[in-house]
Amino acid sequence: MTIKLKKQVIEILTVLKKKKTEQLATPFAKELSIDYIVLMAAINDLIDIELGGFREEEINQISLNEEGRNYLKNGLPENQLLALMRESNVKEINMKDLLIKSKLNKQLFYIGLSNMRKNCWIAQSKTTGENKIFLVAEEFPETDAEKFINTFKANPTRDYSKLSKNEQVQFDLLNRRKLFTKEKKTERYIFLTNKGKSIKTSTIKELEQVSKITPEMLSSGSWKKYNLKPFDVTKPGPLLKAGKTHPLVNLINKIREVFISMGFTEIRGPIVESAFFNFDALFQPQDHPARELQDTFYLNNPKTARLPDKDRVLAVKATHENGGDSGSLGWRYKWDENIAKQTVLRTHTTSTTMRRLAQFYNDNEKTPIKVFCIDRVFRNESLDKTHLAEFTQIEGIVIDENVNLCDLIGLLSEFYRKVGFKKIVTRPGFFPYTEPSMEVAVYYEKLGEWLEMGGSGIFRPEVTSPWGIKDPTRVLAWGQGLERIAMPYYGRKDIRDLYINPIKWLRQQPY
Amino acid sequence: MKIDRLEKLVGKKLNIDELEYDLQWIGLDLEDINKEEQILKVEYNPNRPDYSSPEGIARALKGYYEIELGVPSFDLQRSEIVVTVDPSVKKVRPYIVCGIVRNIDLDEEEVATLMTIQEHLHWAVGRDRKKVAIGVHDLDKVKAPYRYTAVKPDSVSFIPLHGDGYAMNLEEILLLHDKGIEYAKILEGKDVYPIIFDSNNEVLSFPPIINGILTTVTDETKNLFLDLTGTDLNAVNLALNILSTTLSDMGAKIETVEVKYEGGKNLITPNLNQNKWEIEIDYVNSYIGLHLTAAEMIKCFQKVRLDAKESKKPGYLDVYIPAFRGDIMHSVDLIEEVAIGYGYFNLPKSIREGGIGKYHPIQTFSNKIRTIMIGAGYLEVLNFILTSSEKHYDFMRQEYEESDVIQIANPVSKEYNTTRTTILPNLLETIRFNRSEEKPIRIFEVGDAVLLSKEEETGAKREVHLSAASYHEDANFTEIRSTLDFVMMALGKFNEYEIKADNNPSYITGRYGEIYIKDVKIGEIGEIHPEVLLNFKLEFPVAALELNLQKIM
Incomplete structure (x- = not known):
């Protein structure tokens, strides 16, 4: 049997056969003076006929950072302190004196001190007041930490996985002192399979171009002389690189249609938002954990936002401080206008909803008002399987007289039924700006399980009353992350997949 | 949370599958369920810090199953113990409230509960210890009266809990001790730090950072001293009330402490008096979409462990709220209680059609x-x-x-x-x-x-x-x-x-x-x-x- 391969693939196969062992891809491509891409394409051809393959190896490169390199040169803080005490030949010293002498900052000094204790070099008086340090050890052999740091003299970068057990322990300990930089790298090794190694060069032929019908053949009638090579009609054709909309956009459009069919109008609002509309107007106290730095992207530029009319700001301030005229006790603290002026990337589309309530007030509109928003929101979170720093939120609200919790349950059933979930359950939940609040779960038949969707409720009077919305006019609201529907819908387990655009996946996804 | 423990607290045979279903209706989400070992894990509800313990959940379940209705009662005695508050703490951490817990006999699970509840209170009520920090001490290791004061960072050294066993000064703790590093930001920019001494100047605690090793609670501990310090008096009181009522449900005896502030403004804590709130029956019905009578609504309140009776004002109810509930600030909060008491699963859905939508x-x-x-x-x-x-x-x-x-x-x-x-x-x-x-x-x-x-x-x-x-x-x-x-x-x-x-x-x-x-x-x-x-x-x-x-x- 002969195998037909491209010329270049035959060349690469031949060199690899000579080399006998697996090769690191990048230097190998250089050696053959070919592009890495071309090399990997050739390997892919070999993989297709089971003659070759590649494997990936991840290496964790570690090296000393600036602080680490400084210690490599001058010694760890504990060694620096020890050297000071031994140089000046003192067995006891006042802690403060040693601190001044060492020229270390306080933190490094205390770190040095605590390690001296751990190394059993010193003892410390435990009484209140003056702290004295006594040198108690006689000998000071090189510590494991020193030994480890010193290995970086010879090789500035090392592979973590190749460290000895003991060295790994030392690394982990020293890494807590933030002395290293870590970098992950993936390296590819290419190789021939046993079949590839043993294949005879004589059985490999260069691939010839397939012939086709030409205009000449047609006009001259010579096509009759040729026997055109048959195609394997059962095989799939090559990929058509055509255009298509993104699955999330399709889903968004589907949900927009549901809202429109239920009589809701689409709204849109700022991405850079004031803390006022993002938090304060929603009755989130200014010391609320959700407002803290780790959850919210605050901006340095633009640094502050302009607030709405003074009387609306004062009305919001009052609900926080004493409930204002909302009938609430309020949060009972001093509300700070400057905190409300901070700019943030909105953490929810509810800030846009609040602007809609403000418009309702300003334009003196009539109820009912039914609006929805499907748009991007931002959270200052590290990315993982279930968390994104930016995602899409769905939100709907109804402003109307005498609407109640049972109406909201009706709305939710209708909405989720139209989105494609026949069974829903609503149960008690907690959200800071709705009361009563409800959590919504839907039954997903494809998976045979209940899925948490999001939250809903009636806006607290503290939220609505500054905008002139008072009982019996109430605001029903519900919202959730689009991705919660999208993930099971598109069979993704990792939420990040939805935004990294693997072209192959995008092309294969059904509408 | 082990089922058998919950069974003991609720006083009813419980089935894990039923519980899985029932818990959601009192506002709890299940995080995990292990049917073999009969263990339930519930998600934390930030609105209900009193749900941070099986004791707190059992209170609600007793209402749900109608085993016990209305506001739970707790036995509270007075002790002679006094804590003096030095005015110097005003600049750094102005409030402290305390409580005494006697005759504790905690098993391993109850100790674990105590840790969890502290963690939750620190986070939810305490805003990560900024607003409230809790110290739990072995009462018998120290001598009353106690003193809450503020001192210069390098003027006091003591051996902190979870340290290397060495005395550290307050500044050193903030720089090197794990808890010090974690919470140093709360004391940033302050020139004095808060501290609690006993009458022999032994350190009980350096709030909100770490306790001293001296008052470590062990399985030998019989009596506890609770200190709650912070920046908001309502919040420290709420946290103390939740903690002490939970300990009371564990079978301990709770006693008050007299906290003496400057100018004779003294507090007797914990204070477990109920709060009263007036609410209109029609308003509640229209908000939920129901037509409950006064008696039916009172029953709903009692099922969620509140109390209510018809007010002197016709058409109104007087509602009584237990001291461990800090989440009621508006009538709508009580409306939700009625809805929970009625059962969300019983609420009918009503469909309102209409309107014309527009795309953006x-x-x-x-x-x-x-x-x-x-x-x-x-x-x-x-x-x-x-x-x-x-x-x-x-x-x-x-x-x-x-x-x-x-x-x-x-x-x-x-x-x-x-x-x-x-x-x-x-x-x-x-x-x-x-x-x-x-x-x-x-x-x-x-x-x-x-x-x-x-x-x-x-x-x-x-x-x-x-x-x-x-x-x-x-x-x-x-x-x-x-x-x-x-x-x-x-x-x-x-x-x-x-x-x-x-x-x-x-x-x-x-x-x-x-x-x-x-x-x-x-x-x-x-x-x-x-x-x-x-x-x-x-x-x-x-x-x-x-x-x-x-x-x-």
Whole structure:
């Protein structure tokens, strides 16, 4: 049997056969003076006929950072302190004196001190007041930490996985002192399979171009002389690189249609938002954990936002401080206008909803008002399987007289039924700006399980009353992350997949 | 939470499957359920810190199962113990309330509960110890009266819990002790730190950081001293009430402490008196959508462990709220209690039809653009608006001043320190991610860009852009120009627009132009500069365009 391969693939196969062992891809491509891409394409051809393959190896490169390199040169803080005490030949010293002498900052000094204790070099008086340090050890052999740091003299970068057990322990300990930089790298090794190694060069032929019908053949009638090579009609054709909309956009459009069919109008609002509309107007106290730095992207530029009319700001301030005229006790603290002026990337589309309530007030509109928003929101979170720093939120609200919790349950059933979930359950939940609040779960038949969707409720009077919305006019609201529907819908387990655009996946996804 | 423990507390045989169902109706979400070992894990409800223990949950379940109705009662005795508050704490951490717990006999699970409840109170009521911090001490290791005062950071040393066993001064604890490092920010900028001494000047606690080793609670401990310090008197009281009522449910005896503030303002804590609230029956019914009678509504309140009776004012109820509930600040909070007491599962749904919905014009236009781009053979991608200034400006060879770009003050990573002003860099990034895919790669994105704008209330505006890029061996200006012509033709604007040759560092000189309709610039088009291609590690040329759709609509 002969195998037909491209010329270049035959060349690469031949060199690899000579080399006998697996090769690191990048230097190998250089050696053959070919592009890495071309090399990997050739390997892919070999993989297709089971003659070759590649494997990936991840290496964790570690090296000393600036602080680490400084210690490599001058010694760890504990060694620096020890050297000071031994140089000046003192067995006891006042802690403060040693601190001044060492020229270390306080933190490094205390770190040095605590390690001296751990190394059993010193003892410390435990009484209140003056702290004295006594040198108690006689000998000071090189510590494991020193030994480890010193290995970086010879090789500035090392592979973590190749460290000895003991060295790994030392690394982990020293890494807590933030002395290293870590970098992950993936390296590819290419190789021939046993079949590839043993294949005879004589059985490999260069691939010839397939012939086709030409205009000449047609006009001259010579096509009759040729026997055109048959195609394997059962095989799939090559990929058509055509255009298509993104699955999330399709889903968004589907949900927009549901809202429109239920009589809701689409709204849109700022991405850079004031803390006022993002938090304060929603009755989130200014010391609320959700407002803290780790959850919210605050901006340095633009640094502050302009607030709405003074009387609306004062009305919001009052609900926080004493409930204002909302009938609430309020949060009972001093509300700070400057905190409300901070700019943030909105953490929810509810800030846009609040602007809609403000418009309702300003334009003196009539109820009912039914609006929805499907748009991007931002959270200052590290990315993982279930968390994104930016995602899409769905939100709907109804402003109307005498609407109640049972109406909201009706709305939710209708909405989720139209989105494609026949069974829903609503149960008690907690959200800071709705009361009563409800959590919504839907039954997903494809998976045979209940899925948490999001939250809903009636806006607290503290939220609505500054905008002139008072009982019996109430605001029903519900919202959730689009991705919660999208993930099971598109069979993704990792939420990040939805935004990294693997072209192959995008092309294969059904509408 | 073990089922058998909950059974003991509730006083009823419980079935784990039933519990799984029942817990959701009192406002608890299940996190995990282990049927073999009969263990339930519930998610923390930030609104109900009193649910932080099986004891607290059992109280609610007893109401749900109608085993016990109304406000739970607790036995509270007075002790002679006094805590004096020095005025120096005003500047750093003004409030302390305390309690005594006697005759404790905690098993392993109860000790674990005590730890969890502290953790939850620290977080939810205490705002990560800023507003409230809790200390639990072995009462018999120290001598009353106690003194809450503030001292200079290096003037006091003691052996902290979870340290190396050495005495550390307060400053050293903040710099080196794990808890010190974690909570140092609470004391940042203060020149004195709070501390609690006993009558022999032994340190009980350095709040809100760490306790001394002296009062460590062990299995030998019989009596507890609780200290709760903080910046908000309501919050410290609430946390103390939750903690002491839970300990009382564990079978301990609770006693009060007299806390003496400056100027004779003394408190006897814990104070477990109920709060009273008046509410109109019709209002509750109209809010939920029910028609309950006074008696039915009272029953609902009692089932959620509140009490209510008909008020002197006709049509109203007086509602009584136990001291461990800190979440009632408006009548609507009581309305939710009625709904929970009634059972959310019993609520009927009502359908209100009507109204005419409208799409947002920019979304409709975006969808039109999508249809056109698909026709041109481009695949749609979606990227984040968040981006890094490195990718967005440096990689694109664009100079920028910090003052000219959106700056995130506290990015989690360098990956996201600004928002995009154009979509094109995201497309180049997408191509990089897919560069081993078969060529040609033709992609587009319709999405938001965010730009500084002084006229806007928030200092920035959003614009919807279209960007398209073609990546293959022969990608060039002509190809992308054809694409632009196709789009403009489809929009009926083919005769209205022109391209003015210009220069742009992201593009090849002589192969770049700015797109205009009349005198308004609506976009850019060209072949990407080789240095930009290399920055994105691309191997073939890219031809691209970007249009501001809001200027074309």
